Amino acid sequence: MPVFGPVPSRRLGVSLGINNIPPKHCTYSCVYCQLGRTSSMTAERRYFYPPAGLAVEAGRKLDKLAAAGVRPDYLTFVPDGEPTLDVNLGMELELLKKHGIKTAVISNASLVFMPEVRRDLALADLVSLKVDSVDEEAWRAVDRPHGALKLRDILEGVASFAREYKGRLVTETMLVKGVNDGEPALRRTAAFLAGVKPAMAYILTPTRPPAEPGAEKCGEEAMTAAWNIFSSAGLAAEIVAGYEGNAFGGGGRPEEELLAICSVHPMREDAAEEFLGRAGAAPGTLGELVRRGLLARSVFGGAVFYLRKFGK
Numbered sequence: 328m329p330v331f332g333p334v335p336s337r338r339l340g341v342s343l344g345i346n347n348i349p350p351k352h353c354t355y356s357c358v359y360c361q362l363g364r365t366s367s368m369t370a371e372r373r374y375f376y377p378p379a380g381l382a383v384e385a386g387r388k389l390d391k392l393a394a395a396g397v398r399p400d401y402l403t404f405v406p407d408g409e410p411t412l413d414v415n416l417g418m419e420l421e422l423l424k425k426h427g428i429k430t431a432v433i434s435n436a437s438l439v440f441m442p443e444v445r446r447d448l449a450l451a452d453l454v455s456l457k458v459d460s461v462d463e464e465a466w467r468a469v470d471r472p473h474g475a476l477k478l479r480d481i482l483e484g485v486a487s488f489a490r491e492y493k494g495r496l497v498t499e500t501m502l503v504k505g506v507n508d509g510e511p512a513l514r515r516t517a518a519f520l521a522g523v524k525p526a527m528a529y530i531l532t533p534t535r536p537p538a539e540p541g542a543e544k545c546g547e548e549a550m551t552a553a554w555n556i557f558s559s560a561g562l563a564a565e566i567v568a569g570y571e572g573n574a575f576g577g578g579g580r581p582e583e584e585l586l587a588i589c590s591v592h593p594m595r596e597d598a599a600e601e602f603l604g605r606a607g608a609a610p611g612t613l614g615e616l617v618r619r620g621l622l623a624r625s626v627f628g629g630a631v632f633y634l635r636k637f638g639k
């Protein structure tokens with residue numbers, strides 16, 4: 328069973344990936360999936376690999392990394408499918424604990440209505456749950472779920488897990504242009520997530536080649552609107568749109584610091600000007616960053632915002 332990485336990530340620091348699912352066993356076939364269409368669509372948990380083998384492989388990899396002076400921040404279940412389909416997920420999380428490194432599971436949340444899945448996930452230090460939409464039609468259009476799954480059960484499962492879970496819970500909402508990015512729909516998603524109270528609600532848009540060429544990414548304007556809607560609902564929200572690797576906090580220069588902030592959330596014009604002024608940047612820097620194609624200017628709710636321009 329593959330253990331891969333480590334992979335640097337803004338959200339998890341240095342993360343060693345655990346791939347506990349063969350490609351591509353999933354409960355969803357998301358239009359934006361970068362692994363292509365789901366070949367083994369299933370909603371039944373089952374055995375895939377021997378858990379002890381995973382623990383041994385992770386141990387070997389950690390020894391090699393330790394020899395090179397590297398200690399990952401997280402052991403992260405981020406497989407080529409849905410990690411909670413693995414009936415041994417809980418046992419694997421238990422076995423990995425002996426390494427003294429935090430564990431994380433990145434799940435699409437589709438099976439979290441099952442008490443046994445919630446019990447397994449409770450063993451991880453960080454759990455990320457996907458909530459792309461709380462509207463039936465958009466959920467079906469974006470995530471293309473297995474026929475046995477019901478959105479209402481999943482949302483109830485997410486809410487139950489959030490009430491019980493003691494670790495760090497974050498959510499991911501992937502926005503596809505023209506499908507789940509409308510403002511009324513986003514308000515409903517935000518209202519649901521506000522009840523879940525994640526430590527962070529990440530808002531994403533496809534930045535890598537998706538399973539379906541028609542799954543288009545949202546522009547900076549739509550992402551600025553989404554972030555404002557999430558924030559107004561009381562959520563701590565961040566945008567993930569292709570700058571994960573280099574968004575750790577700039578290189579000390581005011582322009583770089585500002586770009587690092589604006590790569591995770593839009594900044595209001597007055598706050599951006601104040602930030603640059605305090606940091607001693609030359610007048611006109613904001614306009615210059617827009618002219619150079621590094622910042623996008625959007626208007627939301629009558630105010631002007633700046634967001635890091637997405638990569639091509």
Ligand code: SF4
Nearest residue numbers: 353355356357360435
């Ligand atoms: S849940 Fe993840 S792995 Fe499954 S289809 Fe969607 S993006 Fe791909």
